[in-house]
Amino acid sequence: MHIVVCIKQVPKTLDVRVDPVTHNLIRQGMESIINMFDENALEEALLLREKFGGKVSVISMGPPQVREALRKALAMGADEAYLLCDRALGGADVLATAYTLAQGIKKLQPVDLILCGRHAVDADTGQVGPELAERLGWPQVTLVKRLECDGNKITAWRECEEGTAVWELPLPAVVTVGKEINKPRYPTPIGIIRSGKKPITVWEAKDLDVDEDKIGLAGSPTRVTRLFSPERTSHVEMLTGKAEEVARLLVAKLEEHKIQL
């Protein structure tokens, strides 16, 4: 079984602010980590490999420093790592990212299963997995909290408004997972040493069969027009009075904040 895990590198702390003058993001420290849910995706892939054999490849699109995240994935136990890295890929939104990843993954065929995180904690869209599935023409299941596989088909317990929906679908498929699905392992010292010998293959745009209009900024239909920090009340406002009075005051405040009652 060949499983591909899509990994995104994200900032370690989400405590970012927008500079009111320059409108640029101010990040407290620039440390990066693997998007939490992508570690769950990798763990699930490693568990499936333990059961069925085969190989786990990790792939990421991003700047050169993403090697660090890929290195960690190799240390956790992935067999091969691929980085799609090129200035021409910069500025990609979901549509362009999913297209580029799909073109990269096509070079890794045959692939039986693609695992993604349910969403990336920085941009927070959760759209790359389904858009990738569409590009490949494969079935998908998202927001998965439990997965079973018999080698040909998967059974997935997915979150839905009623509770849980149990879906069965044939491979190949794209699955996005949440953190209930497993507890990601830590890299072992042996794993870290071994990972040093595993190569990270870097592909530039010219190495991929990509259409120039479909990658990077040119291939991205969405445009960010403004970036700002939401207003926050930093000091507590005490509501005083008898129980009925404070209840009334509070409900009025909640309505001001557009909380649906």
Next chain:
Amino acid sequence: MHDIWVVTELVGKDLAPVSLQLLGQARQLADQTGDKVIAVAMGHEIMPMAQELIEHGADEVLVADHPELTYYRTLPYARILGELIQEKKPNVVLMGATSQGRDLAPRVAARIQTGLTADCLELSINKDGLLVQTKPSYGDNVMVDIVIPEHRPQMATVRPNVFPQPERICGRKGKVTSVPVSLQPDDLKTVVKEIIAEEQQASRLEEADVVVCGGRGMGSKENFEQLYALADALGGVVGATRPPADEGWIDPAFQIGQSGKMVAPKLFIACGVSGAVQFTVGMEKSKIVVAINKDASAPIFNFATYGIVGDTREIIPALLQEITTAKESKTGSRKECN
């Protein structure tokens, strides 16, 4: 064509609240520009829903009714919606940021090759007539405005409960169009084996818009019942600090904090919680925090937007009463038409 489409969904047999909320917002936007609001309803035996959608603001309802659409599955729904969009070319397509919308919207956006903004909190029209989609990122620390200048339709998913439910206008007139359903064998590869209904689920805790959290100060398992009533009234989920989880007042899966779940809802209500750091790391990203504690010097007040010094056994029932009153007086509450 400048139509605004709302792709509606069902929860069980009822229209999802977010679908009605979106119809209300779409109506407002369409009235500014003189455009039409079209609801898309997919499912089985859903014709009776059409009039309800019209009475909540739709000018036309496109109904795709077929036994294969009984339960949501990506591919049949994407087939129908994708083909309808290609045929009728709406300007805007909106969906709820629900488990269904988050699955379906990107599949369709990639099929049509257009832009999609996830999890919007605000929608408006700018001077160029473009839909401005405001979404949070970095765990709600930053807000971004996004437009889709050239591709059509402009697609967005919108978080539940950011727009009020519109008033239902009984007898409002609109057009109901039944659309043909033709599916390909490949669309039916996925089989829905089972839907397991769960009332309160721990996995929902992390996404809930409202979290009602009880601490040791709630005093007993019986008193926790009040929290469930409050959570129900607000459409939220109950969580807890560690002591109630240790005491067996609640399943430990609902514990919030360093050794529990991380939550960041729009509204977090802490009842009888002291505010230890191991707890607050799990909730400090919440937008509005209400703290109810009888000790005015409890650290939780430092994390609160609104603080109430008092006994939870008095405050919570009063709050429940007040919410019920507010709901009843609200025009947006669900109304029956005959």
